[in-house]
Amino acid sequence: MLRRWTLAGAVLLAGAALGVATGSVTVVVVFAALAALGSPLIFPRPVTQAQIQRRGAEDGRAVIYWRPGCPFCVRLRATLGPAGSRADWVDIWRDPEAAAAVRAVADGNETVPTVILAGVPHVNPDPLWLRKQLLAR
Incomplete structure (x- = not known):
């Protein structure tokens, strides 16, 4: 079950780290959107x-x-x-x-x-x- 979320979690963590490092909320939002696309959430x-x-x-x-x-x-x-x-x-x-x-x-x-x-x-x-x-x- 966890492996289904591995990619989305990794993208979200990378975005959070990059957002904190650059001080940009936009980066976090973009990475969160990418994480949602890579997650099982968009599928029926x-x-x-x-x-x-x-x-x-x-x-x-x-x-x-x-x-x-x-x-x-x-x-x-x-x-x-x-x-x-x-x-x-x-x-x-x-x-x-x-x-x-x-x-x-x-x-x-x-x-x-x-x-x-x-x-x-x-x-x-x-x-x-x-x-x-x-x-x-």
Whole structure:
């Protein structure tokens, strides 16, 4: 659980130290914003691989595998905006089964974001393309 917050905590501490050293509140605010972007806070509540398997593919929801601190995941989440709520988000650091599912489609690597859309895996898809796909559903 702690490793999910490691990057955000490190950025926040660095910003606080730099802010104190320079006497700048702006630096602290900027680093706090960066820490929030790198944290799990901007992502929807994660579901587990077991929940997705129980529900089955018949509901047609996209599944997005991600992990905290991943800049590509942050970029995807920011680009999707409200359309991101049309997908299930699975944190591979919280769910070993999900990490195994990603390795199965990403040549043994835990490459995120990995998206399963209509049963087809897409490793690190173009965020704008995915947004169009989600909005069309």
